[in-house]
Amino acid sequence: MPVFQSRRRVRHSANEMFDLVADMERYPEFVPLCVRNVIRSREVRDASEIVTSEMTVAYALFRETFRNCITLDRANGRIVVESTDGPLRQLRIEWTFRPQADDGCEVGFRLNYELASRTLALLMGSVFDVAFSRLAEAFQRRADVVYRGRRAALSARWPCHDQLAERVGACAALARKDCGKSGTFLI
Numbered sequence: 001m002p003v004f005q006s007r008r009r010v011r012h013s014a015n016e017m018f019d020l021v022a023d024m025e026r027y028p029e030f031v032p033l034c035v036r037n038v039i040r041s042r043e044v045r046d047a048s049e050i051v052t053s054e055m056t057v058a059y060a061l062f063r064e065t066f067r068n069c070i071t072l073d074r075a076n077g078r079i080v081v082e083s084t085d086g087p088l089r090q091l092r093i094e095w096t097f098r099p100q101a102d103d104g105c106e107v108g109f110r111l112n113y114e115l116a117s118r119t120l121a122l123l124m125g126s127v128f129d130v131a132f133s134r135l136a137e138a139f140q141r142r143a144d145v146v147y148r149g150r151r152a153a154l155s156a157r158w159p160c161h162d163q164l165a166e167r168v169g170a171c172a173a174l175a176r177k178d179c180g181k182s183g184t185f186l187i
Contacts, residue, residue, distance in 0.1 A: 005110040006136045012143045014077055014097040014105035020143050021079050021095050022072050024053050030142045032134055033057040040067070048073045052084075089114045093135075109136040 010017060027037040036056035043050050049072040056065040068091070071080045077098060083091035096108035 003110070003112040004135070006108075008107050008109075008136060008140060009100065009104055010107055010140055010143060011104045012147050013103055014099040015074075016147055017105055017107055017139075017143060018072075018074060018077065018079065018095075018097050020146060021139060024051065024070065027055070030138050032138060033059055035063075036065075047075050083113075107136070107140070109139075111135065 012020075024037050024039060027034045031037075034055060035058045036054075038054045039051060040054055041052040051070040051072065053068045053070060054065060055068060056063065058064075067084045069082050069084055071078075073079065077096055079093075079095040081091070081093040081095075091111075091113045093111045094108070096106075098106040098108070100106060
């Protein structure tokens with residue numbers, strides 16, 4: 001069963017990234033292969049929102065619609081997507097959003113899937129592999145577009161903000177590198 005996972009530090013807040021992933025109706029605008037995504041139901045259970053969506057994916061002559069059950073757990077910075085039917089025997093995507101001190105966040109992404117039939121796996125497996133491997137990157141690019149205005153406003157108020165953020169990031173990377181060698185961390 002193919003598994004794709006990544007951890008990325010992004011220059012957007014954990015709440016912004018959570019909102020971006022939770023905005024499922026917009027997926028056709030930027031998610032690879034997604035041509036339609038319709039919300040069928042929403043309900044609140046405990047502290048989470050449970051959403052059922054119907055997504056249509058298409059590539060060349062292949063077109064398939066399937067349902068997903070999505071758990072939006074804002075309190076714990078977590079979104080879980082599970083397919084309930086369609087061309088996938090199993091699909092599970094887990095997103096995590098961890099705030100960072102610099103107003104950015106670390107986005108965790110893990111996806112595993114299995115196509116429902118061996119024939120479909122032979123025909124479409126490599127297409128799904130490429131699309132799924134680019135999924136986290138598509139969301140990061142989308143966040144850069146959607147939240148670009150916020151970054152521009154921040155830079156206008158504090159012109160040195162971006163340079164400072166880059167320097168802090170570079171210093172932290174050097175400190176982590178040194179820490180791994182010596183076991184101490186000094187600033």
